[in-house]
Amino acid sequence: MGITWVYDDAREAYQANTETVPSPGGRAPVNFLCPFCSSTFTEFSSMQRHASSQHQLRRPLLMWRGHEVGRERKIATPGEFKIANCTRAIISVDRAAEETIDIAKLEALLGSATNASVRVRLENRPDKKMAAAVSSYRLEFRIADTEALSQVEEAFQEYLVRAIPNPDRIRIFLEDPRCTGVGEEYASGLYAYVHALLLKEGAGDNGFISAYALHTERFGEALQKLEGMDRKLARSVCSLVRLIRNDLSGDGDPGLGQIGVAYDMLRGPDVYGASVRGSVPAGELPLCPIDHGTSRIIALANRLADADRWSAMLREECRTTASDALLHADDHRKVFAYWAVTALRLGDRGAARYALQQIASIYPFDGWASAALAGNGSP
Structure with a gap:
């Protein structure tokens, strides 16, 4: 093992005493590059x-009657x-091979x-x-x-209107x-x-088509399928369903x-006026079966609509029902x-208060009941 000596010459000694080395400093600034442009x-x-505001990727939509159709929809x-x-x-029609189609042609075809x-x-x-945003739809027209x-209405009248509805008649109707x-x-x-x-009247207790536990769900399904059909029977059924469910989203007919x-009276005294009283023929033919409870409610509504003065008899009938x-x-x-609507229409605000x-x-x-109770509704 040996010993080595290192000698600084005059130049190195001079530089070591006259020059300083700058400190390394902090980390270099990090820049984040937009993945879609040079920003x-x-x-x-x-x-x-920047990316969310300047490079938005929106999901494609297929609209029908102003609203997006579901992933699977029967039209x-x-x-x-x-x-x-x-x-x-x-697009693919009736399980044919898929093909690209112009958007305007697709709208017209559908x-x-x-x-x-x-x-x-x-x-x-x-x-x-x-990456592309994708939406897929399956439509059954x-x-x-x-x-x-x-022809459907003829079969409906034959099996379910002129005869008492029961499971066997429903099956025959569908077949x-x-x-x-x-x-x-x-x-x-x-x-x-x-x-x-x-189901509402208790016929579902025997296990007949028990896929739905509550009749309200089946009413909702009927409304979804029949709404928008320009047929008097369909409009009647939809109005009945809304009446049964206290759904005021429909238009008066x-x-x-x-x-x-009966449906319009639920909208309150400002919508249902005295001018329509007595305009309904008493012997109109039924278009569809109606449960006993709803029949009773409709009859009561029309009797009240025809009333020309409030009385204790009307109050007792309403209270009992x-x-x-x-x-x-x-x-x-x-x-x-x-x-409430009838008492307000006939000018007896005190009789309407409890209702x-x-x-x-x-x-x-x-909406209308609280306003009428506060004295801001129709007299």
Whole structure:
């Protein structure tokens, strides 16, 4: 092992005593590059805000009658189709091979389809650097013409109106050739309504088609299938369903007779006026079966609509009906609404007070009932 000596010459000694080395300093600034353009940012959050505001990727939409259709949807009534946020459309009709189609042609094709199974895939890729947003739809078109709808209604009248509805008659109705093909969706909606009536009246206790535990769900299915069909029977059923469910989202229809009067009275004294009293023929023929509870409610509404003065007899009839344990709670609320509307229409605000108190905080009557209770409604 040896020892080595290192000597600094004069130049090295001079430099060591006269020059300083700068300190290394901190880390170099980090820049975040936008993945879709050349913009750079010193903060990641700024880059995120830029990407979300300047490079938005929206999901493509298939609209029908102003609303997006579901992932799977049966179309039973005609309507306009519109496509939004789409750069490429692919279609398959009746299980044929998929093909790319122009968006305008796709909208026209869907708008003219009547009896077909259509699969649609929409893609939106505004930038090649982006992954495409994709929406897929499966549409079953079963749009019946007037003749097919009339045949379904004939079978409905034959099996379920002129005869007492029961499980066997419902099965025969569904199996009737007039209720197949493009008319199947219409028949299915009518079936759901009658089934809901049987469930409501207790016919479901024997296990008959027990897929739904509550009749309200079947009423909702009937409304979904029949809503928008330009048929008097369909409009009557939809109004009945809304009446039974206290659903005031529908439009009034003077052509629905006693059903229309009972439905319009639920809207309050400002909507239902005295001018329509007595306009309903008493002997109108039934278009569809109605459960006993709803029949009783409709009859009460029309008797009150025809009344020209308030009396203790009307108050007692309303009180007795509203306290009937056999009626559903929704029917009790309808009675209170009819009671209040009639008393207010006939100028007896004191007689309406108790009924208004029962529904002033219950949707959908709370709007007009609370205002009338506070003295801001119609006299």
